[in-house]
Amino acid sequence: MPDRRHIWGWVSVMTAMGIGSAAAQSPSPDLERLVRQDCGSCHGLTLKGGLGPDLRAERLSGRQPEELAQIILDGVPGTAMPPWRPLLSQSEADWIANYLLSRAPE
Amino acid sequence: MRALSFITAAYLAVAACVSGMVSAHAEPPAMRGTGDLGIVIERASGSLLIVDTTERRTLSRLEGLGDLSHASSVFSRDGRFAFVFGRDGGITKVDLLTATIAKRIIQAGNSIGGAISDDGTLVAVANYEPGGVKVFDSETLDEISSIPATWRGGQSKVIGLEDAPGRRFVFSLWDAGETWIADFTKSGPPDVTKFKGIGSQPYDALVTGDGRYYVAGLFGEDGLTVLDLWQSQPQPRRFLQGYGRGETALPVYKMPHLEGWAVAGERLVLPAVGRHEVLWVDIRSFEEVRRTKVHGQPVFAVARPGGRNVWVNFAHPHNDVVQVLDSLDGRIVAELKPGPAVLHMEFTPRGHEVWVSVRDSNVVQIYDARTFEKKAEIPALDPSGIFFTSRAHQTGL
Numbered sequence: 001m002p003d004r005r006h007i008w009g010w011v012s013v014m015t016a017m018g019i020g021s022a023a024a025q026s027p028s029p030d031l032e033r034l035v036r037q038d039c040g041s042c043h044g045l046t047l048k049g050g051l052g053p054d055l056r057a058e059r060l061s062g063r064q065p066e067e068l069a070q071i072i073l074d075g076v077p078g079t080a081m082p083p084w085r086p087l088l089s090q091s092e093a094d095w096i097a098n099y100l101l102s103r104a105p106e
Numbered sequence: 107m108r109a110l111s112f113i114t115a116a117y118l119a120v121a122a123c124v125s126g127m128v129s130a131h132a133e134p135p136a137m138r139g140t141g142d143l144g145i146v147i148e149r150a151s152g153s154l155l156i157v158d159t160t161e162r163r164t165l166s167r168l169e170g171l172g173d174l175s176h177a178s179s180v181f182s183r184d185g186r187f188a189f190v191f192g193r194d195g196g197i198t199k200v201d202l203l204t205a206t207i208a209k210r211i212i213q214a215g216n217s218i219g220g221a222i223s224d225d226g227t228l229v230a231v232a233n234y235e236p237g238g239v240k241v242f243d244s245e246t247l248d249e250i251s252s253i254p255a256t257w258r259g260g261q262s263k264v265i266g267l268e269d270a271p272g273r274r275f276v277f278s279l280w281d282a283g284e285t286w287i288a289d290f291t292k293s294g295p296p297d298v299t300k301f302k303g304i305g306s307q308p309y310d311a312l313v314t315g316d317g318r319y320y321v322a323g324l325f326g327e328d329g330l331t332v333l334d335l336w337q338s339q340p341q342p343r344r345f346l347q348g349y350g351r352g353e354t355a356l357p358v359y360k361m362p363h364l365e366g367w368a369v370a371g372e373r374l375v376l377p378a379v380g381r382h383e384v385l386w387v388d389i390r391s392f393e394e395v396r397r398t399k400v401h402g403q404p405v406f407a408v409a410r411p412g413g414r415n416v417w418v419n420f421a422h423p424h425n426d427v428v429q430v431l432d433s434l435d436g437r438i439v440a441e442l443k444p445g446p447a448v449l450h451m452e453f454t455p456r457g458h459e460v461w462v463s464v465r466d467s468n469v470v471q472i473y474d475a476r477t478f479e480k481k482a483e484i485p486a487l488d489p490s491g492i493f494f495t496s497r498a499h500q501t502g503l
């Protein structure tokens with residue numbers, strides 16, 4: 001089990017430094033593709049849900065990007081949502097969280 | 107021979123354009139069989155290719171099939187029509203000869219796959235949202251029956267929908283951990299038999315080619331459950347229990363698929379969940395025979411028809427490789443690098459060649475199944491599932 005306090009520490013430092021949001025703004029075609037294709041294999045190519053829940057912005061509205069980034073990195077133990085920490089960095093997870101929250105409807 | 111197929115192809119190309127306008131009222135097709143035809147799903151663009159496996163080429167591209175992520179297909183008994191099940195709940199009946207959409211319906215919000223009954227008259231589809239199974243007339247796609255997957259927790263997502271001999275469909279409830287058999291032998295509403303407690307989070311299933319065993323893979327625990335459909339009163343039986351040996355499971359970035367689960371001779375060949383292993387099980391005793399350590403989390407383990415080898419592809423981030431196993435001793439006899447994101451493999455009917463979709467290279471590669479030599483490449487947009495008409499004549503496909 002990863003140390004959650006450590007992760008939260010990082011998130012707040014990064015947020016304070018504006019790193020999370022800067023990362024979120026820079027376009028990242030590779031990450032966008034990863035979200036559509038590889039998250040899409042469980043959440044649907046348009047992210048409207050599959051084995052995993054709907055991840056469209058309307059449904060996630062009101063959620064904090066830090067919380068979503070943490071879910072992405074740690075997964076949801078006991079469910080099919082895997083931890084992406086072995087494959088994604090904190091700033092990539094932040095970018096994805098912000099991307100999910102701000103994606104225009106398709 | 108060549109000239110004839112050229113004419114056929116030219117006809118099909120024209121038919122594709124014309125029928126775009128007149129849709130279902132296409133001209134009668136030029137004479138040709140469909141035994142060597144198939145489709146390639148282009149998942150991101152909602153289109154598919156109709157392909158000829160003899161000539162190793164595309165006959166036409168068909169658009170307008172909706173969200174095709176995780177799309178799969180079954181075929182009519184005459185091998186002329188493909189029923190394509192999309193993520194968006196769409197069922198599209200595609201005429202392979204005229205290269206047209208014969209009929210298309212949206213039957214639910216979110217679906218995961220389908221099956222066709224042994225007599226070819228019923229097409230069933232498994233839904234996530236709202237969870238259940240719907241059954242349609244294969245001729246008209248009119249709804250015949252709707253079976254909500256109701257359990258005490260509400261409505262469950264349904265997975266692992268398979269056909270079984272005698273106008274039956276077997277499927278499992280992800281949330282409820284149940285397997286249901288819907289028997290359509292009589293007209294009117296089906297007889298539904300429910301098996302509770304088959305295990306935690308069944309995620310996919312298969313029916314063996316002889317129609318005898320329904321095998322459900324479990325995500326929520328280490329093991330699988332088998333139902334012997336030859337018994338008048340089948341009893342669910344757990345096997346490979348604790349195959350993870352208590353070790354922490356590795357993250358699974360893509361669910362393995364079971365329809366591709368292979369029977370190679372006396373063995374059932376299964377992808378492990380959360381382990382980079384392929385498991386070999388005796389098909390009668392359901393005891394583990396051996397395991398093969400492989401390159402990543404296996405997604406499909408597909409036997410070449412006849413069972414001589416098993417081809418395995420992998421989940422992200424190991425999905426650029428395909429390994430070929432020898433069914434005699436389980437050893438890896440070849441490792442191919444088709445390129446980024448190998449999503450699916452489909453054998454020609456007698457298994458002389460295998461088609462491999464390589465999503466991020468936008469190609470389908472065709473290999474000699476014996477020498478592993480690459481024979482051809484066909485361009486395709488984000489190709490995923492490949493389905494050949496020979497599935498029409500196989501139980502469980």
